[in-house]
Amino acid sequence: MGMHCLLSASSAHRWIHCNKSARLEENFENSTSVFAEEGTYMHELGELRLGRYIGAVKESNYKKKLKAVQLNQFFNSEIEESVEVYVAFAIELIEATRKSCKDPIILLEQRLDFSKYVKSGFGTGDLVIVADGTLEIVDLKGGAGVSVSAECNPQMQLYALGALILFDCLYDIKAVRMSICQPRLNNISTYELSAEELLAWAEDVLKPAAQLAWDGEGEFEPSEYTCKFCRAKATCRARAEKNLEMARFEFRQASLLTKDEITEVLSQADDIAKWCRDIWAWAEAMAIDGEDFEGFKVVSGRSNRAYGDEKSVIKKLTEAGYSDDEIYARNLKGITALEKVLGKKVFSEVLAGLITKPPGKYTMVSDSDKRQAVILNNTAEAEFKEEI
Ligand code: SF4
Known part of the structure; x- marks a missing residue:
């Protein structure tokens, strides 16, 4: 987390x-999003919990700060539990380091300056542990969309570089270990390289x-x-x-596309579809702002009827003699909403065996997707085997 700079670590x-x-x-414009604000909040909560653990935040101060943090709009049991996963992971690392080094340096939300290699470059290390010979960097990621790997991750390497510059003169750091903790995806990814390798990357790349x-x-x-x-x-x-370039693809002269040609189209289809969606969203925002695109217009989308004032509706219906059963519907909350109320742990204990997960609908993705391919038994080959 931190102020925006031209060559930021996150980009x-x-x-x-x-x-x-x-x-x-x-x-x-470098606009922020509700997800980014939520991420910042998770960092604040994590810093407070860990600050208390390492003694950087006094108990009386902790209680005061915790009260303020709990009043924040983003506070809920799901966020609290996610941050606890990060805190538990961080404590595990701190204790493991303490076993081999009596007095490690432990820093939270530490500004790390790597401007020696990147003009005006700096970032913030959520947790930095410096012990004899080893440097540990941990980054909390609040996102639930895409799992982020620490392997060869330039953002992590920049943080590590900043920490190495800061501490190498005091501690003879040989190894640098970088971890990403992404609790909402159960993702903890760790990558290690030598200080020498990190410095070579910094110089050469x-x-x-x-x-x-x-x-x-x-x-x-x-x-x-990149995009x-x-x-x-x-x-x-x-x-x-x-x-x-896709549009200039030279298909062989034949009435039907071949399988190879379809594969070629497929390999670019996802990128092209994303690009079209990005252009559409951008132009739509401009058009709503008054920009004219020939052949396009802004219209009102479909809208649904809604009660103007629910309290008045209920009052009128009650006065007209309708019973609660006729007025109200009582539904079981959705799984995500209920999990938020109960917290992940209680949710899985109380509802053990009652949550089912049917297999997802088949979908085709590119080989680079991390999901395991399903074994199909309806391929032409399998059908042939079944027939004989
Ligand atoms: S090529 Fe992609 S990453 Fe590079 S400037 Fe264009 S949109 Fe951005």
Whole structure:
């Protein structure tokens, strides 16, 4: 978490590969989202809990701060439990380090400056543990969408670099271990490399890429990976050109596409569909703001009838003699809503054996998807075997 800077750690994967994205993104507002605000809140809660554990927050102060934190709009049992997973993981690491090093440095929400390699570059390490020979960095991620791996993760490597610069003169750090804790996806990912390897990456990969990005030089590198969260993704010409190359695909002259040609289309279909959705969303927002796109117009979407004032409706119906049974519907809350009320642990204990999960509807994805392929027995080959 932290203030926005041109070459931020969280967007490092983008500007390292697509150097020109950094300056291009400056043309667009860096807006925050409710998810980002929720993430910030989870960090505050985690910092408070861990601060108490390591003695950085006094008990009386802790209670006062906790009260304030519990009044926050984002506070609920699901968030509390997710943060507890992070806190438990952090405590485990702290205690493991204490076994081998009497007096490790433990820092929470530590500003880490890596401007030696990236102009104006800094970030915040959620948990930094420095012990003899080892540096440990932990990053809490509140997201529930995509599981993030620590392996070769440039954001984590930048934090580690900042910490290495800060502490290497005091502790002879040999190994750097980076962990991402993403409780909502049960994801704890750890990656280790030597301080030497980290510094070599910083010199050979990071520094030149950061210089190009700062200067607005280098390459555009559109890909699913780089463009996903880029603020320029809707109107970026490089991305458009890459996707429009598809339209120039030269199919063999035949009435029907071959299987190979379909595979070729499929390999790009997802990117193109995402690009079209991004352009549509961008243009729609502009059109609602008054911009004119020839051949398009803004209309009102479908809307449903709604009660103006529920209390008045209930009063009128009661006065008219209708009973509660006729007025009210009583439904069981959905699984996610109920889990939020009960908390994950109680939910799984109380409702053990009562939650079912039918197999998901089959869907085709690319090989890069992490999910395991299902074994189908209705393939042409299987059907042939069944017949003989
Ligand atoms: S949209 Fe993609 S190609 Fe264009 S600047 Fe952003 S990351 Fe680079």
